[in-house]
Amino acid sequence: MAERGAPLLETRGVGMRFGGVKAVEDVDFRLEEGELRCLIGPNGAGKSTFFRCLTKQYQPTSGTVLLRGRDVTRAPTHAIARQGVGIKTQVPNVFDGLTVRENLRLAATARHRGRAIDEACDQAIERLSLKAIGGHRLDRLSHGQRQWVELAMVVTSRPALILLDEPTAGMTHAEVEHTAALIQELNRDSALIVVEHDMQFIRSIATGVTVFHQGRIFADGTAETIMRDPRVGEIYLGKRNLLS
């Protein structure tokens, strides 16, 4: 039933209310195949809520969500994942008692059988440069490493779209740089939506940016134009120019 030429992801008038609070309102959003887009905005702008509406951790109270033209507004989280969407949450959701490889094997079990499981694991380990820590247990890894393992788990299903919620939160400078490189590597096969705060990071992955403000889309554009936009600077930090 997928429409030909339909965008990979599209939302029409998506809104999310909590009681009387409109956290997200009337969001029309489009993402094409292979695109890399960052969602930014000040705290409480609704970007994380919008993210959770896409993953169905929240059920949007209005509007429709389309995946390659197919209406997935009422689909539960696991069904979204099965349609080729890989999701990484803000706090790493990994299996602490298992090794890196066991984590990946479990993730790969979702979409593969038999030998394909090991192939998918090998590939994910290779792409995210995790070979050195493959046998380590997750509870013995650093925060940054845990984030990368979670990315690798997401990759095992070879998703068409990857959703990342603040992938660099709590990382050191070197870890942020490495993560930026990993995201570009992932972008070779998948479209990505990244919720992010760190402007330096967004510039380093040189990407399209959508700015959220008060639950609505405030501006759209390339990283450069958005950062030069004085209106964005104002809502974001109360500054005239984000580059200054």
Place this chain on the structure above:
Amino acid sequence: MARVPLAIQLGAIALAGAAVIVALPSFIGYDTILQITLNFAFAILALSLGFVWGYAGIFSFGQAAFFGLGGYAYAAAAINFGDSTPAILIGVLLPALFALVLGYFVFYARLSSIYVAVITLVVTLILYKFMGQTAKPSYMIGNAMLGGYNGIPAIPPLNVPGRPDLFAGPEEMFVIAGLTALAVYIGLRVLLAARLGKIVVGMRENELRMELLGFDTRFYKLVAFVIAAAIAGLGGVMFANWNAFIDPHVFGLGFSAQPIIWVMIGGLGTLIGPILGAFILSTLSLELGTQKTIDINLILGLVFTVFVLLVPQGIIPTLRKFWTDRRPARDPDAGANASREASSHG
């Protein structure tokens, strides 16, 4: 220590276990045979809870209800058919079906674990009340009278399929119950090593992650719940056989709490622990029952309290920890393996 492949490990356990079970009746007294047969039935019940709670992370207060349903279903079917073979099947299928319906509403409504515990307990107590008021002659299933609080007496024993005249005496029953418990243990070990087992444990560890990976956790919880109910039902079949009698006390609060205590004392997250817990406590309560000085429940309560305070992880995990902590001193190679073993023992 080289790691032994699971198939060889389980094969050895199966052979050794079967040999002991078959040989044992010749060496022990009649009373002990009866006592251990009961322990086997309870061990099957304990295994069902050990699996669903310890591995799938579903705290079911209702395992005793499935056990009781299995017993009742076997009793009614065996009385009607006069042959135990289809009755065993019904004793397993009825609790499984009941769990399928109950579990569907509980898990597809995404109730949190505390509500799952409350609902399974309440359903058990409803069954207790319901079975208690079935004394009227109108509560007949074919030829079987449910009998209210008086229960169903004279339940036919297991017989050779198709030959109701060739039935199991206490020694045969001992062997059958023992082999059944062994088969359930091995079956669960295999299940946990397979895809379903990995998924179920992953769900216990991090349900959200499993959903984000594309697993329908509602479905897998339901599957685990139904499997556990079928196993508990099989335990109930063995129990009804041992007793030749069943009454509503299997749905009572006291009986429902027992498997939980067995699993906690033996060790949550292991399979051998629940078996051990069932054996120790069931034997203890029988031995204590022969003396008339102190109320049994007082002592069992004390045992339970001491365990919760001093050995909160249960016997088996505590022994395992003691063992792995000791090993590095004697075996320099052990450190590298310790973490692998910690995540892979069954």
